[in-house]
Amino acid sequence: MVEADSIDGIAGDQKASDAAQALKAILQTQYLRYLIIASWAIGLLGVVGGVEALVWFVGTLAAGALRGAVERRVSRRVDKGWGLVFPAVATITTTAWAVAPLLAWFSDNPFASTTAVALLIGGYVLVFAQLRSSPRQALVISSPYSAAALIMLGSLWGTPQFWSLLALVPFTAAGLFVLVMMTMLREGRIRVFQEHQAHLIEELETARDKAAAANEAKSSFLGVISHELRTPMNGVLGAAQLLGATRLEGTQREYLSIIRNSGDNLLSLLNDILDMTKIEAGKMTFETVDVSVDDLSKRITGPFEAQAAAKGLGFEQITEGDIPSVVRGDPLRVCQVLHNLLSNAVKFTDQGAVTFRTRGTRIAANRVRFDFLVTDTGSGISRADLELLFQPFTQVDASSTRRFGGTGLGLTIARRMSNIMGGDISVSSEVGRGSTFTMTVEAEVVEWAKPVPIETRVVERVEGQALSVLVVEDHPVNRMILEAWMGSAGHAASTAENGQIAVEIAQHQPFDLIIMDVNMPVMDGLTATRMIRGGQGVNRETPVVVLSASARSEDHQAGLDAGADAYLNKPIDFAALAELMTHVPGGREQVRQLGLAHEAVAA
Numbered sequence: 001m002v003e004a005d006s007i008d009g010i011a012g013d014q015k016a017s018d019a020a021q022a023l024k025a026i027l028q029t030q031y032l033r034y035l036i037i038a039s040w041a042i043g044l045l046g047v048v049g050g051v052e053a054l055v056w057f058v059g060t061l062a063a064g065a066l067r068g069a070v071e072r073r074v075s076r077r078v079d080k081g082w083g084l085v086f087p088a089v090a091t092i093t094t095t096a097w098a099v100a101p102l103l104a105w106f107s108d109n110p111f112a113s114t115t116a117v118a119l120l121i122g123g124y125v126l127v128f129a130q131l132r133s134s135p136r137q138a139l140v141i142s143s144p145y146s147a148a149a150l151i152m153l154g155s156l157w158g159t160p161q162f163w164s165l166l167a168l169v170p171f172t173a174a175g176l177f178v179l180v181m182m183t184m185l186r187e188g189r190i191r192v193f194q195e196h197q198a199h200l201i202e203e204l205e206t207a208r209d210k211a212a213a214a215n216e217a218k219s220s221f222l223g224v225i226s227h228e229l230r231t232p233m234n235g236v237l238g239a240a241q242l243l244g245a246t247r248l249e250g251t252q253r254e255y256l257s258i259i260r261n262s263g264d265n266l267l268s269l270l271n272d273i274l275d276m277t278k279i280e281a282g283k284m285t286f287e288t289v290d291v292s293v294d295d296l297s298k299r300i301t302g303p304f305e306a307q308a309a310a311k312g313l314g315f316e317q318i319t320e321g322d323i324p325s326v327v328r329g330d331p332l333r334v335c336q337v338l339h340n341l342l343s344n345a346v347k348f349t350d351q352g353a354v355t356f357r358t359r360g361t362r363i364a365a366n367r368v369r370f371d372f373l374v375t376d377t378g379s380g381i382s383r384a385d386l387e388l389l390f391q392p393f394t395q396v397d398a399s400s401t402r403r404f405g406g407t408g409l410g411l412t413i414a415r416r417m418s419n420i421m422g423g424d425i426s427v428s429s430e431v432g433r434g435s436t437f438t439m440t441v442e443a444e445v446v447e448w449a450k451p452v453p454i455e456t457r458v459v460e461r462v463e464g465q466a467l468s469v470l471v472v473e474d475h476p477v478n479r480m481i482l483e484a485w486m487g488s489a490g491h492a493a494s495t496a497e498n499g500q501i502a503v504e505i506a507q508h509q510p511f512d513l514i515i516m517d518v519n520m521p522v523m524d525g526l527t528a529t530r531m532i533r534g535g536q537g538v539n540r541e542t543p544v545v546v547l548s549a550s551a552r553s554e555d556h557q558a559g560l561d562a563g564a565d566a567y568l569n570k571p572i573d574f575a576a577l578a579e580l581m582t583h584v585p586g587g588r589e590q591v592r593q594l595g596l597a598h599e600a601v602a603a
């Protein structure tokens with residue numbers, strides 16, 4: 001058996017699985033063993049004395065218990081085949097059983113030989129029935145019965161009954177042979193079927209892996225492409241913004257607004273696709289920071305009051321329930337979700353008002369549940385359409401794409417993000433009356449009471465001052481745009497196309513501000529910032545603003561850690577840049593304060 005295993009691995013595996021299955025069946029039917037011992041003891045009692053039958057019963061019970069214990073141990077490592085322990089112990093316990101036919105055989109009862117033969121044949125059948133898929137094991141384990149049969153035959157040697165008893169051998173053997181053959185045939189069929197199934201499963205798994213790989217490739221392709229498309233879009237939108245600041249004819253201005261609107265739409269589509277691919281790949285990062293609920297509310301509603309007013313809509317903000325002052329969470333993502341809901345509310349409402357309600361419920365000493373309700377008096381959504389609402393690329397009314405743009409990805413992203421934060425979004429709506437979208441999310445409370453406001457230092461801004469700025473950016477279009485903007489705003493810009501050149505220039509030429517891109521060839525912006533801060537040059541204390549292509553807070557933090565004082569997201573928002581320029585004369589401290597404020601707004 002052991003040799004066979006090493007010669008033929010597959011046959012070995014098969015035998016191991018046969019052994020495992022047989023043992024499992026034996027263990028599952030343990031109680032039958034004791035039933036049969038009891039029935040044999042009764043059979044014995046019929047032909048031998050009570051004492052002998054009892055002694056046999058107790059001895060065999062003990063052997064059976066021992067065998068049960070060994071079988072349980074062997075079954076844990078039966079994957080290597082039967083081994084030697086199981087057949088050895090089984091053979092010893094069968095010896096106890098084989099004593100029963102011998103006891104009957106040598107008793108004086110006239111029915112003794114009949115009982116003895118019946119017990120013997122019964123014993124063989126039991127062993128072969130249990131081990132019918134391993135006939136060799138069955139032969140070994142039933143050898144005590146064979147020994148008993150030989151003893152019985154030997155006692156008849158020279159008498160005519162010898163031949164009568166011997167004549168029972170062929171029909172007993174034939175019966176056992178049929179039992180084994182039928183089992184093997186059936187198991188052969190099962191094996192073929194199982195092999196076929198295993199093959200099918202393997203094919204299915206390969207197909208599934210291929211589909212998953214293709215899906216992953218699609219996601220990463222979409223992710224890379226949308227990321228890469230944002231850089232040229234930055235050029236297009238920046239140039240359009242600059243163009244807007246020049247003298248233009250009416251038609252030109254109209255064409256320009258088409259470029260800017262289309263560009264903005266394309267950019268938000270790219271951002272949505274990027275978010276979607278990140279969510280699908282499980283790579284969307286969430287941070288947990290302490291955030292003031294007041295600030296958060298302002299950040300949520302900030303852009304929409306004006307948008308609603310521009311459409312002639314009312315905008316109401318209501319706060320109710322248990323509202324803590326500081327909670328822990330990801331303000332960036334919460335804002336992203338709620339901005340989506342608020343922007344839809346304003347977009348799909350032509351008259352009436354949009355209400356933003358924050359409801360807080362204290363659920364534990366340091367836990368709060370927020371329900372953010374965005375209610376509008378707009379077109380509403382039909383019951384059938386509500387079902388489709390959170391599926392990607394679904395727009396309830398196809399004409400809304402033509403009227404309002406949009407991708408149908410917003411709500412899908414919003415719900416998935418809420419889910420990742422442990423919350424959800426629900427919606428109730430009535431056609432013609434309006435909708436209410438509710439985002440529910442729980443948060444850890446850092447502080448329930450309102451903190452005493454820290455005295456704010458008012459620093460006077462020096463406006464309109466001409467500043468000298470070093471623009472470090474490898475992309476020629478972006479560099480040109482920034483330089484042109486600085487020129488048009490009355491500032492003097494020097495440029496450098498990588499970090500190393502910037503460090504060299506900054507060594508001797510003093511600047512009021514350094515705008516530093518992060519990803520650049522030769523030397524990246526973070527290294528350059530560190531060298532400027534750590535070196536002996538004249539710009540050690542000059543405010544540095546990093547340009548970040550990603551909205552990820554880790555990237556922003558990396559910039560601040562390198563010694564920068566603020567960051568600007570790409571594509572550059574020139575209004576934010578203009579505001580920044582007014583803070584530059586106040587030095588690093590002022591820029592840093594604005595940078596943090598921006599972080600709040602951008603987030």
Ligand code: ADP
Binds near residue numbers: 344378379412
């Ligand atoms: P989109 O980018 O098209 O706005 P969303 O996933 O945010 O994508 O919204 C999907 C669709 O759900 C919208 O196109 C619109 O038809 C419908 N919808 C969303 N919010 C509202 C609302 N407040 N009122 C009416 N319809 C809405």
